[in-house]
Amino acid sequence: MRMELTGHAVIVTGSSSGIGAAVARRLAGLGAGIVVNSARSAEAGRRVAAELADAVYVQGDIGAPGTAAALVAAAQQRWGRLDGLVNNAGRTVDVPLQDFASVTADHWDQVLRTNVVGTFLVSQAALPLLRAAPDGWIVNITSLAGMRQTGSSLPHAVSKAAVNHLTTIMARFAGGGVRVNAVAPGLVATPWTADWADRKAAVERAAPLHRVATPDDIAEACLAVIATRYATGQTFLVDGGLGLMI
Numbered sequence: 001m002r003m004e005l006t007g008h009a010v011i012v013t014g015s016s017s018g019i020g021a022a023v024a025r026r027l028a029g030l031g032a033g034i035v036v037n038s039a040r041s042a043e044a045g046r047r048v049a050a051e052l053a054d055a056v057y058v059q060g061d062i063g064a065p066g067t068a069a070a071l072v073a074a075a076q077q078r079w080g081r082l083d084g085l086v087n088n089a090g091r092t093v094d095v096p097l098q099d100f101a102s103v104t105a106d107h108w109d110q111v112l113r114t115n116v117v118g119t120f121l122v123s124q125a126a127l128p129l130l131r132a133a134p135d136g137w138i139v140n141i142t143s144l145a146g147m148r149q150t151g152s153s154l155p156h157a158v159s160k161a162a163v164n165h166l167t168t169i170m171a172r173f174a175g176g177g178v179r180v181n182a183v184a185p186g187l188v189a190t191p192w193t194a195d196w197a198d199r200k201a202a203v204e205r206a207a208p209l210h211r212v213a214t215p216d217d218i219a220e221a222c223l224a225v226i227a228t229r230y231a232t233g234q235t236f237l238v239d240g241g242l243g244l245m246i
Contacts, residue, residue, distance in 0.1 A: 003227050006031030009079040011071050013037045013062050013122060014089030016045035018190030019141060022215035023086050023222050028052040030223075035074050037062070037089065062089045062118030068125035075129070082129035086222060087119045087163075088141040092156035092192075097149065107155050115159035116166065123170060123180075131176025135229065138174075139222050140167050140182040144239045147184060148246045160184070164235050171233030179232040181225045186239025188213040208241035 010027050014020040016038035024034045025048075033054040038045040039061040049057040058074045060067030075082040091114045093107045123138055130136030145151025146160025164182055171180040187193065187203045189212050200212050221238040225231070237243060 003030050003223065005083075007079075008032045008083040009035070009075045009081050010084040010086065011035040011037070011075060011082065011122070011126065012086040012088060013071070013118075014039075015086075016041045016048055018192060019185070019188060019215045019218045020086070020088040021048050022219040023088065024048060024052065024055070026216075026219045026223060027084075027086075028055065032084070033075075033079050035071055035078075037067075037071060039089065061114065062087075062122050063113035064118075067118075068121040071122060072125045072129060081133060082126055083133045083136060084226065085123065085126045085130065085138045086141065087122060087138065089118060090115045090141065090156075090159075092152045095153040095155075097151060097154055097157065100154070103154055107153065111153070111155035111159050112162075115156070116162045119163055120166060127174060127176075127178065130178045131174075136176060136178040137226055138170065138178065138180045139225055140164075140180070141218070141222075142167070142182045142184040142235060144184055144186040144237065144243050147235070147237065148243050150246055167235060168233045179229070181228075181231060181233065182235040183218060183221045183225055184235050184237045184239070185213055185218045185221075186237075186242045188215060188218060190215060203240070203242055206242060206245045207239070208244065211240060213238065213240060 012024045015024040015036045036049040036057045042059045049055040142163045143160040145157040151157040167182040
């Protein structure tokens with residue numbers, strides 16, 4: 001697959017490491033200018049931006065007031081346009097799904113504020129420029145946990161189910177020919193999951209492809225969705241077949 005993105009501008013939230021960094025690198029390699037973002041790891045975010053041919057770094061939690069506008073303003077000031085948005089930033093809490101008693105209101109507030117509200121706020125801020133682009137698009141990174149009874153916590157799983165539905169609603173009503181799709185990974189080897197050895201081993205045993213995903217696997221899926229210009233409102237499950245076994 002070879003897309004030509006020279007002259008295009010893309011925001012990738014949560015792109016200082018893991019999936020977001022892999023997506024940013026792949027899009028930059030196709031010629032796009034990238035707004036790199038992270039909530040806390042500013043040094044890592046600036047390092048990723050410095051690696052890319054044409055990038056700017058914006059620190060900010062997507063669930064916090066002002067971050068969405070700052071991300072869009074960075075693209076507009078640097079390139080005068082915005083062609084794409086990858087809503088990758090997210091968070092979870094590590095509470096087993098069945099442990100209802102340990103889930104607190106604060107867990108819900110933290111996870112939903114970033115994963116659902118933040119994803120919407122950045123999309124909302126980006127849509128005017130995306131509608132003006134020749135081929136504007138949004139890719140939301142969701143999860144197998146939003147489609148099956150699995151995942152790191154109940155708030156995280158429910159938040160990803162909400163983003164899957166948000167994807168379909170935005171696809172229907174975004175207007176301007178903007179395509180809105182989602183990519184739903186299974187377990188991915190990232191810094192976030194670095195200490196999940198037992199879970200990774202379980203996936204390797206159960207999934208038909210017998211391995212966990214790499215960030216590049218998910219970046220590749222994002223490129224496929226971006227390049228599929230007659231698809232919108234779809235969620236692309238990229239889990240090595242794990243969902244077939246649950």
